[in-house]
Amino acid sequence: MQGHTEHLLDSFIDLKEKYAMLKPVVYNEELRNQFSGSRLHGLNIMRNILFLSCSIDIANICLESGTNSASIAKIMSTIVDKQIVDKLRESFADRELLPASNNEAEIPTDVLLMHHEKRKNEYRNIFDKSFFKLNDLWSSFIQSGVPNKFRMIRDKIAAHKELRFENGKYRPIDANALGIRWKDLDAAINTIQQLIEHINNIVRRAGFAWDHFEEQLEKASRGFWGQPTTRT
16 A cells, blocks of 8 residues: 555656646736747647646546556545554554653653553544544545546546537537536645645655645746746
8 A cells, every 4th residue: 555655646746747837827817928829829739738637647646446556546445444544553653752751761661651652642643633634535525526527538538539419510528518627627636635645644654845846846837937936
């Protein structure tokens, strides 16, 4: 499961990189107004390509079910097993503890054991809170229908052009008809980031330097699109 979680994090990092290049030309009207004619046509092509690529990533990260693939859905289906959750909880709690005092060697063994068990129980509680938030957030996200909408974009628009017969003509499915808007893409990525944070925490007992990563992505995006940078 740790290997799948690492791969899931890597896949999400790839998605964040793509979205960092897409977001400015979605929300920055001043930047878009710098394009006209054939350059605007090229910009729209790039936006569509990046949008479809991000949609594919979201569908795969959330719902991919292949034997050798890693997805949030697969991990969530694994951690319904109580024995697995108990092992993850104990692994989360079983870490090097800070000394009870500078003279820990002088503390009676039974007192020391009580101190260490108290600290482990605190870590178990932290685990349980993160595990509850993960399940609650995933349940809400799935019930919203958003992951399935991105899977439809992947399967019916990006992977291959599915046609529908409308008004006497065959037409490709329009992403707008699926009810996906630019703000939905942003919201989905933010939700997935929270889910991956919780999974990374309870499975690998690890975090990620998101703030530093976001700074690097912003620099790359501003550098590519020629926007003035606000950070050094």
